[in-house]
Amino acid sequence: MSKKTLSGVNGVATNISGWLYLLPALLFLIAFMVYPLIDVFIYSFEEGYNSASQTSFGTGGYNYAYILRDPYFLKTVKNTFILVIITVPISTGLALLISLGLNSIRALKRLFQTIFFLPYVTNTLAVGLVFMILFRKTPYTDGLVNMIIGKFGISPVDFIDGPYWAKMLVLSVYVIWIVMPFKILILTSALASVPDVYYQSARIDGTSSWRVFWRITLPMISPMIVYLIITGFIGAFKAYSDAVAIFGVDLNAAGMNTIVGYVYDMLYGDGGGYPSYASAAAIVLFAIVLTITVINLIVSRKATDIT
Amino acid sequence: MKIKKTIIYFLLAVWALIVLFPFYWMVLSSIKSYASYAGEKIPKFFTTSPTLENYRSAFTAVPLARYFSNTLIFTLATTALMVIIIIFAAYAFARIDFKGRNLLFLGFLALMMIPNELVIITNFVTITDLGLRNSFTGLILPSVTSVFYIYLLKENFEQVPDELYYAAKVDGTSDLKYLFKVMVPICRPTIITVIILKVIECWNSYVWPRLITDDPAFYLVSNGIQELRENGLGRDNIPAMMAAVVAVSVPLIILFLIFRKKIMEGVSREGIKG
Amino acid sequence: MNVRMENITKVFPGRDRKSAGVTAVDNFSLELPDGKLVCLLGPSGCGKSTLLYMICGLETPTEGRIYFGDQDVTDIPSEKRGVGLVFQNYALYPHLTVKQIIKFPLENLKGDEKLSKEEMDKMALEAAKLVQIDGLMDRKPGQMSGGQQQRVAIARAIVKRPKVLLMDEPLSNLDARLRLHTREEIRRIQKETGITTIFVTHDQEEAMSISDLIVVMKDGVLHQMGKPQDVYDDPVNLFVAQFLGTPEINVFEGKVKDEGLYIGEDRVLEVRGVEDKDVFIGIRPEGFIVDDEGKLNCELKGINIMGRDITVLSSNGASKNVIRSIVSAETAIDSGSNKVRFNLKPHKTYIFDKDTEERIRFA
Ligand SMILES: Nc1ncnc2c1ncn2[C@@H]1O[C@H](COP(=O)(O)OP(=O)(O)OP(=O)(O)O)[C@@H](O)[C@H]1O
Ligand SMILES: [Mg+2]
Numbered sequence: 001m002s003k004k005t006l007s008g009v010n011g012v013a014t015n016i017s018g019w020l021y022l023l024p025a026l027l028f029l030i031a032f033m034v035y036p037l038i039d040v041f042i043y044s045f046e047e048g049y050n051s052a053s054q055t056s057f058g059t060g061g062y063n064y065a066y067i068l069r070d071p072y073f074l075k076t077v078k079n080t081f082i083l084v085i086i087t088v089p090i091s092t093g094l095a096l097l098i099s100l101g102l103n104s105i106r107a108l109k110r111l112f113q114t115i116f117f118l119p120y121v122t123n124t125l126a127v128g129l130v131f132m133i134l135f136r137k138t139p140y141t142d143g144l145v146n147m148i149i150g151k152f153g154i155s156p157v158d159f160i161d162g163p164y165w166a167k168m169l170v171l172s173v174y175v176i177w178i179v180m181p182f183k184i185l186i187l188t189s190a191l192a193s194v195p196d197v198y199y200q201s202a203r204i205d206g207t208s209s210w211r212v213f214w215r216i217t218l219p220m221i222s223p224m225i226v227y228l229i230i231t232g233f234i235g236a237f238k239a240y241s242d243a244v245a246i247f248g249v250d251l252n253a254a255g256m257n258t259i260v261g262y263v264y265d266m267l268y269g270d271g272g273g274y275p276s277y278a279s280a281a282a283i284v285l286f287a288i289v290l291t292i293t294v295i296n297l298i299v300s301r302k303a304t305d306i307t
Numbered sequence: 308m309k310i311k312k313t314i315i316y317f318l319l320a321v322w323a324l325i326v327l328f329p330f331y332w333m334v335l336s337s338i339k340s341y342a343s344y345a346g347e348k349i350p351k352f353f354t355t356s357p358t359l360e361n362y363r364s365a366f367t368a369v370p371l372a373r374y375f376s377n378t379l380i381f382t383l384a385t386t387a388l389m390v391i392i393i394i395f396a397a398y399a400f401a402r403i404d405f406k407g408r409n410l411l412f413l414g415f416l417a418l419m420m421i422p423n424e425l426v427i428i429t430n431f432v433t434i435t436d437l438g439l440r441n442s443f444t445g446l447i448l449p450s451v452t453s454v455f456y457i458y459l460l461k462e463n464f465e466q467v468p469d470e471l472y473y474a475a476k477v478d479g480t481s482d483l484k485y486l487f488k489v490m491v492p493i494c495r496p497t498i499i500t501v502i503i504l505k506v507i508e509c510w511n512s513y514v515w516p517r518l519i520t521d522d523p524a525f526y527l528v529s530n531g532i533q534e535l536r537e538n539g540l541g542r543d544n545i546p547a548m549m550a551a552v553v554a555v556s557v558p559l560i561i562l563f564l565i566f567r568k569k570i571m572e573g574v575s576r577e578g579i580k581g
Numbered sequence: 582m583n584v585r586m587e588n589i590t591k592v593f594p595g596r597d598r599k600s601a602g603v604t605a606v607d608n609f610s611l612e613l614p615d616g617k618l619v620c621l622l623g624p625s626g627c628g629k630s631t632l633l634y635m636i637c638g639l640e641t642p643t644e645g646r647i648y649f650g651d652q653d654v655t656d657i658p659s660e661k662r663g664v665g666l667v668f669q670n671y672a673l674y675p676h677l678t679v680k681q682i683i684k685f686p687l688e689n690l691k692g693d694e695k696l697s698k699e700e701m702d703k704m705a706l707e708a709a710k711l712v713q714i715d716g717l718m719d720r721k722p723g724q725m726s727g728g729q730q731q732r733v734a735i736a737r738a739i740v741k742r743p744k745v746l747l748m749d750e751p752l753s754n755l756d757a758r759l760r761l762h763t764r765e766e767i768r769r770i771q772k773e774t775g776i777t778t779i780f781v782t783h784d785q786e787e788a789m790s791i792s793d794l795i796v797v798m799k800d801g802v803l804h805q806m807g808k809p810q811d812v813y814d815d816p817v818n819l820f821v822a823q824f825l826g827t828p829e830i831n832v833f834e835g836k837v838k839d840e841g842l843y844i845g846e847d848r849v850l851e852v853r854g855v856e857d858k859d860v861f862i863g864i865r866p867e868g869f870i871v872d873d874e875g876k877l878n879c880e881l882k883g884i885n886i887m888g889r890d891i892t893v894l895s896s897n898g899a900s901k902n903v904i905r906s907i908v909s910a911e912t913a914i915d916s917g918s919n920k921v922r923f924n925l926k927p928h929k930t931y932i933f934d935k936d937t938e939e940r941i942r943f944a
Contacts, residue, residue: 014403015406018403018405018408021403022395024392025396025457028451028452029415032449036430037421039428101319104315112323116322117567121507121559121562121563122559123528123529124513124529126529126552126555127329129532129549130330130549133332133545134329140348141347141348141350142349185571240514248537249533267518275428275429278428279428282424282428286424289422471674473668474674476639476658476659477637477638477660477665477686478686479660479661479690493674495676
């Protein structure tokens with residue numbers, strides 16, 4: 001409350017030194033966050049900006065109109081949405097199950113927690129290669145996954161170069177594998193912080209464990225679940241390196257490009273050099289993310305009001 | 308009761324298997340000789356004649372060692388610069404009462420919401436215009452500040468009682484010396500956590516290095532792996548590729564096993580902030 | 582080194598422009614003689630810490646000057662004033678050992694004052710010996726008891742031989758016995774070093790027992806300064822009279838009429854030279870004499886026999902609180918009766934103006 005500040009020691013000097021201590025951070029943030037943030041909007045409204053000659057013909061919504069008509073962009077939007085819709089619910093639900101399991105055991109708990117966290121500290125590109133190899137079908141071998149599903153009588157599929165849904169499946173599996181550690185960690189600590197007294201009193205009342213879950217555990221950790229769903233949406237909408245890891249840099253050829261991938265392709269690489277299109281695409285992406293986040297918040301508010 | 312426990316353990320073990328299997332597979336493939344790997348029409352789960360030959364070819368056929376040292380330089384320089392910058396910034400917010408502090412801090416918090424993808428476009432243009440493509444400076448500069456870590460450290464600095472500052476003043480200490488002799492040592496656990504998280508982030512960074520480097524002399528490991536896969540060892544020398552993948556993954560896994568507790572605490576703090 | 586304060590005022594600005602500031606210290610002037618232990622005494626929030634922080638340079642006065650000897654130190658930063666400060670909660674650096682903590686101020690000396698490593702070690706050990714913690718040099722604060730930490734704080738404050746030693750309620754975290762013991766220690770150390778020491782407390786008994794001088798303040802204003810016994814025996818106003826002494830002084834409402842002091846209808850004392858007016862009357866617990874013919878009539882509420890003394894509890898319409906009087910154990914009191922009568926000792930009875938609460942002296 002009555003926190004003492006140090007102004008008493010020397011008013012003017014502390015003013016200057018305060019800004020001085022902040023100076024490096026401020027400079028970097030202004031140069032690489034604030035300015036770019038403004039700039040990206042400007043770019044997105046400059047028609048035909050050319051990064052080589054640094055000229056544009058005028059301002060307007062042209063860039064937006066262009067990307068919204070670009071079949072490649074529309075394809076990335078479709079891919080991204082499908083990926084989000086598959087991975088967010090599955091990963092969140094699975095993480096909840098696993099956390100509940102973890103929370104109810106004692107022996108080996110730490111070992112499991114350590115193992116489950118491993119994907120968090122791995123290089124996305126490196127491990128993606130392993131997934132690629134596990135799922136790949138080549139003229140020489142059908143690959144491990146095909147061998148396993150073959151045991152169930154399913155004929156081999158090329159998951160990397162084959163049908164769309166097979167590719168989407170691999171990508172989803174990999175994305176889920178990558179995002180699980182964070183979700184498990186957050187949910188286990190949320191579950192662990194539910195005070196024991198609630199469970200004890202429920203036991204005294206003879207409540208069934210199913211009811212305990214729905215009436216006590218879930219409401220208590222629901223803020224964290226909402227948080228995970230929202231960050232999960234944001235993260236999945238920004239998926240990119242996972243896709244590169246599995247299908248290689250030329251995602252358009254694989255038909256697996258994501259919105260973020262489109263942004264980078266427009267910016268740099270074979271089709272690159274169009275920062276205006278890239279900016280417009282980035283802003284469209286964040287308009288989508290923002291909308292979904294707001295909807296999420298409203299829905300979760302409603303849901304908690306009902307329970 | 309017994310049955311329920313068994314089912315839980317079984318399911319957890321299944322997930323553990325799914326998590327661990329890719330690691331097992333990459334190590335296994337990396338020690339199979341090329342000939343025996345290529346000859347396996349049906350993949351085998353073990354090998355009877357392990358070899359380290361693939362590691363040799365991974366390090367000789369492509370400049371993997373180079374990618375490693377690049378990544379090391381990039382990681383160390385970025386982390387070191389960032390730690391110094393955020394210590395100063397956090398100190399200013401936590402301990403110095405200057406005009407405009409609260410407003411500025413609010414601005415900082417707002418920056419926490421800004422996704423990287425939105426600013427990376429201009430940063431790419433800026434760095435290109437400055438002629439810093441294919442240089443460590445260009446790689447490092449945009450990531451030497453982190454609003455979230457400033458926030459984390461500020462919270463921690465604020466828990467150091469004011470009296471210690473007064474005591475240090477009476478003891479004749481300058482502000483700067485107080486910061487480094489008292490605040491930093493007391494908050495060392497948080498600083499270490501921040502360092503480790505940043506190291507992980509640097510080691511795995513892919514998008515920015517990919518945009519800003521096209522000269523393999525400046526590739527980081529992620530780009531190296533990607534390069535390797537596209538046109539490095541020949542598309543089908545999988546064992547050598549897996550040797551490279553193992554080499555890239557091992558440092559972080561060791562780091563994780565050493566600092567397991569700190570890393571998991573730090574990451575879950577990231578969750579709490581939401 | 583004597584310390585002189587001239588018209589010191591400290592106003593803390595309000596939260597925003599609209600809200601008024603807090604005047605923590607108000608036009609405070611005082612001279613503290615060299616080599617003495619002075620207690621700064623006053624209720625919580627009266628500005629003691631603020632005053633102390635201004636003396637050591639952690640706060641700047643809004644107005645007024647502070648002198649150490651002849652030198653005006655008002656604008657000199659804390660680190661150059663040569664003061665030692667012991668904090669209420671010790672403020673020991675948690676990551677350093679006792680030895681490192683005590684050496685810390687020495688390591689900050691610069692220029693001519695710079696010390697060699699050996700000198701520092703020697704001085705640190707001397708300071709540690711003085712407070713008898715030389716056996717704990719390698720511990721960290723977390724591994725020590727409150728009393729030990731407290732002594733480390735003192736060692737740190739005195740190691741660079743400060744001109745002035747300041748202590749902000751250094752005993753408030755200790756248990757009763759340790760408090761008693763430590764305050765004797767502080768007295769001993771102060772005598773041995775001869776450093777001018779200012780000791781802040783709101784415990785009047787602590788102040789009375791160790792200080793050469795006490796300074797009583799309230800709401801940022803100096804009320805009285807003097808030797809402990811003098812201030813106790815001769816308070817300048819009702820606040821000082823009430824603040825010093827356990828049990829607290831008994832206060833009655835009364836009046837002076839025809840050079841006589843009245844409590845209710847009882848004319849309890851002759852007060853020559855005082856004009857007629859309404860007054861407060863303060864009577865120390867030891868100022869009562871039980872007497873069957875006594876002039877002050879009270880209702881007897883109870884008797885507590887405590888060794889050599891008897892505490893008599895009684896009530897009177899003119900006093901809001903129960904009246905506590907302490908009389909010798911030999912006094913015969915009829916506990917069956919519900920009345921008790923007292924005569925008053927004139928030098929233990931003080932009268933105060935009802936409006937200003939200032940003392941009114943009588944012959
Ligand atoms: N930094 C500050 N900003 C605003 N008001 C303050 C500040 N520091 C102290 N005050 C106010 O000044 C007054 C005196 O405070 P001070 O800390 O000097 O009291 P104290 O006599 O030391 O009390 P205690 O015995 O409880 O320690 C109090 O009303 C306090 O609320
Ligand atoms: Mg105080």
